Amino acid sequence: MNKLAKVCLLPLMALMILLPQDAQAQGVSVIIDDVAQDYSQPPVIKDGSTLVPLRGIFETLGADVNWNQLEQKVTATQDQTTIELVIGSGTATINNQEHQLSVPGQIVNNSTMVPLRFVSEALGAEVSWDQSTKTVNITSSSNDGSSVVTNDDMEIHFLDVGQGDSTLVILPNDKTLLIDAGSRSAGEKIVSYLKKAGITTIDYAVATHPHEDHIGGFIDVFNEFEVKNVLDSGYVHTTLTFENYLDFIYDNDIGFEVAERGATIDLDPGIDITVLTDGADENSIGHAHDFSVSLYIEYNDFSAIFTGDAETELESDMVNHYGDQLNAQIYQVGHHGSNTSSTQLFLDHVQPEIAYFSFGEGNAYGHPHDEVVQRMAAMNIEMYYATQGDLIVTTNGKNYSTNQEPQSIEIDDAKKDADESEEHTGLININTADKELLQEITGVGPAIAKRIIEYRENNGPFERIEQIMNVSGIAEGRFADMKDEITV
Ligand SMILES: [Zn+2]
Numbered sequence: 001m002n003k004l005a006k007v008c009l010l011p012l013m014a015l016m017i018l019l020p021q022d023a024q025a026q027g028v029s030v031i032i033d034d035v036a037q038d039y040s041q042p043p044v045i046k047d048g049s050t051l052v053p054l055r056g057i058f059e060t061l062g063a064d065v066n067w068n069q070l071e072q073k074v075t076a077t078q079d080q081t082t083i084e085l086v087i088g089s090g091t092a093t094i095n096n097q098e099h100q101l102s103v104p105g106q107i108v109n110n111s112t113m114v115p116l117r118f119v120s121e122a123l124g125a126e127v128s129w130d131q132s133t134k135t136v137n138i139t140s141s142s143n144d145g146s147s148v149v150t151n152d153d154m155e156i157h158f159l160d161v162g163q164g165d166s167t168l169v170i171l172p173n174d175k176t177l178l179i180d181a182g183s184r185s186a187g188e189k190i191v192s193y194l195k196k197a198g199i200t201t202i203d204y205a206v207a208t209h210p211h212e213d214h215i216g217g218f219i220d221v222f223n224e225f226e227v228k229n230v231l232d233s234g235y236v237h238t239t240l241t242f243e244n245y246l247d248f249i250y251d252n253d254i255g256f257e258v259a260e261r262g263a264t265i266d267l268d269p270g271i272d273i274t275v276l277t278d279g280a281d282e283n284s285i286g287h288a289h290d291f292s293v294s295l296y297i298e299y300n301d302f303s304a305i306f307t308g309d310a311e312t313e314l315e316s317d318m319v320n321h322y323g324d325q326l327n328a329q330i331y332q333v334g335h336h337g338s339n340t341s342s343t344q345l346f347l348d349h350v351q352p353e354i355a356y357f358s359f360g361e362g363n364a365y366g367h368p369h370d371e372v373v374q375r376m377a378a379m380n381i382e383m384y385y386a387t388q389g390d391l392i393v394t395t396n397g398k399n400y401s402t403n404q405e406p407q408s409i410e411i412d413d414a415k416k417d418a419d420e421s422e423e424h425t426g427l428i429n430i431n432t433a434d435k436e437l438l439q440e441i442t443g444v445g446p447a448i449a450k451r452i453i454e455y456r457e458n459n460g461p462f463e464r465i466e467q468i469m470n471v472s473g474i475a476e477g478r479f480a481d482m483k484d485e486i487t488v
Contacts, residue, residue, distance in 0.1 A: 027435070027453065028405075029135045030116065032060050032125075041111035043136070048388050048407045049103040050136055051113035058114075061123045061140050067112070074105065074114065076123075083122050085114060094122045117405075128394075128401040131329075131354055131382060137401070154271065154299050156330065158384070158391040159193060161186035163360030163367070164213035167306065167332060168194065169297065171268040178221065179206045179295065179306055179332075180214040184241065187220025193390070194225060202227045203267050206295065207245070208308025209288040210237035215245050222248045229255035231265070233291040234279030259293040261321065270397070272298040276318050276326075277310070289335065290314055296328065300397030304330035305350055311335060315346040322349075329353045329400065330393055331381075337368025344375060351379075354393070354402070358386045380457055382406035427487040430468055431461040441485050443478040462488045 028050055030037040037060065043052045054074055058065045063078035072087040085092040087105045092098075099122075105114045116136060117127045125140045157168040161182030169177040176199055181190055194202075205227050207215045219241075221227065230249055236242075249256050257263075259279035264272065276294040284291065292308035305328040307315070315334065318326060331352035334341030336359040355376055359367040368385075376383055384391045385407045392403040428441055430452060438449035448471065455471045462468060465486050469479050 027134055027450075029133065030057075030138065031135055032057075032138045033140050041109055041113065043116065044108060044113065045405050046103045046106070048384075048405050049118075050116040050405050051103065051106065051108070052116045054105075054112040054114050057116060057119050058123075061120065061125060061138075063123060074112070076119070078123050081123060083119065085119075087112065092118065092122075129403070129405050130399065130401045131406075132399060136405075152270070153394050153396055154297075154302075156297075156304060156393040156395075157193070157197070158332065158356045158358065158386070158393075159186075159190060160386040160388075160390050161189060161217070161358065162386075163336065163363045163365075164216070165208070165308065165332070165336075165358045166190055166217065168197070168199075170197070170199075171271050172299075173268045173270075175203045175267040176201065177204045177206065177265070177267065177273070178202045180208055180308065181205070181217035181221050183213045184216035184219070187217035190217050191220050191224045194221070199225065201225060204229050204231060204265055206231045206293055207233065208293045208306075209233045209291060210235055210239070210242040210245070211288055211309065212239065212241050214308065216241055218245050219248060222252070222254075227254050229257065231257050231259060231275070231293060232279065233288070233293050234258035234281060235284070235288050235291045236280075237288060259291070265295075270299060272296075274298070276305075276307075276322065277314060286313075289340075292334075294318060296322075296326070299395060302395040302397050302400055303328040304332070304393070305352075306332045307334040307341070309335040309338075309341070311338075311340040312343050315341065315343055319345055319349050324349055326350045331355045333357045333368070333372070335367075336363075336365070337372050338365065339369040339371050342372045342375065347375060347379060347381075352381055354384065354406070355381050356384045356386070356391055361387050378461065428485055429488065430465065430486050431456060431488055442481045443474075444482070448473045464488060 028043040028045060030043055030052060037056060039053050039056050041053050043050050055065055058076045061078065063076040066075040074085045076083045081095060083092060083094050085105050087107060090101055090104050092101055101115055101118055103115050105112065120127045120138050125138050128137045130137060152172045154172050155170040159166045159168065164182035164186055165180040166182040166186060167179040181187065202221065202225050205218065207218065207230060210233065259275050259277055261275060261278045263275040274296045276296055277292065280291040289309040289311045290313060292310040292314060294307040294310055297304045305326060326349045328350055329352060331350050333355050337357040357368045373383065383406055384404060388404060388407055394401050428437055435449045435453060438444050438452055439446060451471050451473060456462060465483060465488055468474055
């Protein structure tokens with residue numbers, strides 16, 4: 001890039017910072033009835049929802065579209081369904097019935113973008129998100145015959161219980177595991193959620209540790225469902241909630257076990273559930289979190305790790321015992337995203353693709369803590385927040401999909417910080433620049449930009465700018481042209 005172009009880059013980058021960060025392309029693909037969609041304006045993720053160009057989505061799903069420029073209003077009609085959506089409005093109507101939108105329709109680069117999931121579901125299509133390929137899969141209602149219901153799926157339901165944890169695991173053979181039950185006030189929600197899911201029996205209830213935000217809801221659950229076994233941390237806590245919980249187990253002859261490292265929970269022959277931590281006994285020293293029951297669930301190629309409120313010390317202990325065997329695609333973030341947990345050491349061994357943060361909006365602890373979020377953003381871990389609602393991960397032991405798109409706000413904040421620092425140096429950070437910005441580098445077109453992004457996704461961030469020569473298409477000549485424009 002010559003001197004003139006570099007000078008011009010500064011106002012351009014300032015402009016990009018003014019634009020909503022997440023309104024930029026993030027490499028999301030959309031497949032409708034097995035056909036990959038090619039949009040003039042690439043799909044974007046905004047506040048955890050994918051937006052796509054208006055015409056593309058409505059017309060592919062067989063709806064007629066009418067755009068009223070003056071009112072900025074979209075009207076789409078398909079058979080008996082009429083959808084009305086005004087750009088910038090948080091609600092839309094389906095047959096005159098008002099619905100809340102997760103994200104309003106908006107104009108991006110002159111394209112009118114609408115929330116994909118809302119539009120698809122309004123038109124009777126099924127929507128799922130495949131994290132590994134960052135793909136939204138849509139099956140239109142006219143294509144029902146092709147969707148095959150399989151029995152060998154495992155589902156993990158991360159419930160939004162405000163400040164607290166509760167995770168339901170439904171195994172392929174329909175046996176159930178409930179890890180924690182939130183606080184007392186969450187009991188009712190958990191009970192109704194389980195009932196709606198058609199559950200009558202909990203085969204294993206796991207109380208990671210006796211704090212109220214993890215065991216408070218168990219009394220409601222015990223009262224409504226047959227609970228066969230309880231796995232406990234062995235840590236004795238002198239609270240009424242804990243006493244009630246123990247009394248119920250004792251009075252109702254529920255099986256009671258204390259965690260033992262290496263023990264397994266054998267519920268489904270296809271699924272390995274391993275206990276990673278030892279429980280407390282009368283000689284144990286430490287506080288409740290030091291004995292937080294941690295579990296590793298493995299289904300062929302798929303794995304997930306749950307650590308309750310485990311903190312630094314217990315995390316290192318797991319690393320010492322298991323090392324890279326802790327590697328898992330899904331990580332339930334320890335201690336609600338507190339900086340007592342999710343240490344770099346632990347994350348380096350787990351290397352999750354998805355992290356789920358369970359915390360309540362505006363909680364007094366400031367969860368999730370910034371440093372944890374930044375740490376994960378730097379590792380390109382997709383983050384999901386309980387404040388977005390329940391997260392369901394479904395897996396067949398090979399692939400997995402989620403019912404939501406990841407939260408993007410915090411990742412974007414991290415990016416914004418990086419972009420702002422670029423504004424000062426005038427250099428482009430090859431670890432954080434998106435596809436557009438990368439193309440500002442001399443010699444980088446769309447194809448090489450894509451390869452740079454793929455490279456850092458597969459290999460982690462570049463440590464030195466010279467490593468960009470590992471990306472195919474960038475040899476010494478090209479590197480010489482760009483080396484004064486880039487940084488890490
Ligand atoms: Zn907790």
